[in-house]
Amino acid sequence: MTTATAPSAYPPPIAALLPQARDLADRLGHTPSRNALMKEFKIGAPKATAVLEALTDTDTEAPAEPEPPAARPLHLVPDLEPDTEPAEPPTPVEPLPTAAPVEPEPLPTGAGHPDTTTITITEPEHIPHVSGPRPAGKARKPRSWPVVLLALPAFVAIWSGWVGLGELTGFGVVHPLPGILDSFSLNTAITLPIGVETYAAYALAVWLTGTAPVAARRFARWSAIGSLVFGGLGQVAYHLLTAAGITHAPWWITTAVACLPVAVLGMGAALAHLIQANHE
Structure with missing residues (x-):
């Protein structure tokens, strides 16, 4: 039994503590806290901090030897009784019988005998894949002979009308x-039907094909319509x-008909220049 010592009036030095x-560390089993x-x-x-640092330095310089680990107690394990009934071996699965390849029967020929000719099927050559929709069947080009058939009677009527009007207006x-x-x-x-109707057909072709410049197609549209109306x-x-029995046309009809060749020449030259302007 230890007796507690009365604290002194002056704190003890670190060396004494x-x-x-x-x-104290030995009694506790570990380094005491501050x-x-x-x-x-x-x-x-x-x-207390200084004493703890001095104590820690001392423990670091002379580390205590680690205690050997305590031996673990052994215990007996009862032996497992072996299985008296051996496991049955798995039942072998019999493979399914493979069917024999069926050979095609030879086709009978016209004489009643089987045809023994061997047909060899070869693989087709590689055809490159072309993207995009498949083109439909080639459109059949419309025939132009109905237009010729329709134009023949119109040509006869127009020719006779222009020639007759030309004779009434002084052409001869x-x-x-x-x-x-x-x-x-x-x-x-004959200059009247050739000039007026030929220019009308030419202007219609330039207008409807759509390959000429915009200015040329615009001029061809209005001039073709004007030529057809005037014709x-x-x-x-x-x-x-003719129905009235008049043998000489009035002056205003004669004036308009007389200006037709000049007007046709000017419109034809202007349309040709407008078409060529796109290619220069």
């Missing part, structure tokens, strides 16, 4: 080569004058 701290040192030796926090037979070939004569009335009015004027 260090052995007591080691004894609070434990303050409580045990009635010292302040700075001195002339000798274009006087003194050179006096026997050569020409009826100038229709000429046919109406001829038939009205």
Whole structure:
């Protein structure tokens, strides 16, 4: 039994406290904390910290030998009784019988005997895949002979109408080569159907094909419509004058018909220049 010593008036030095701290550590089995040192030796926090550092340095310099691990007690394990009934071997699975390949029967020929000719099927060559929709069947080009059949009677009517109107307006037979070939004569009335109707067909083709420049197609559209309307009015004027028994057309009809060749020449030249402007 130890007797507690009365605390002295002056705090003990660190050297005197260090052995007591080691004894405390031995009793506790581990390094005491700072609070434990303050409580045990009635010292302040700075001195307890200094004692703890000195104690830790001492333990580091001379580490205690680790205690050997305690031997684990052995215990007996009862032997397991072997299984008296041996496991049955798995039943072998018999493989399914493979069917023999069936050979195709030879086809009978016309004479009643089997055909023994061997047909060899070869794999097709690699065909490159072309992306995109497959083109439909080639469209059949429409035939143009119905247009010719329709144009023949119209040509006869238009030709006779323009020639007759030309004769009523002063167009007639002339000798274009006087003194050179006096026997050569020409009826100038044929210039009306050739000029007006030919230009109308030419302007329609430029307008409807869509390959000409925009300005050329616009000019061809309006000039073709004007030529067809003017041609229709000429046919109406001829038939009205003929039905009325008039042998000479009025002056305003004569003036309009006389200007037709000049107008056709100007419109044809202008349309040709507009078409060529896209290719320059």
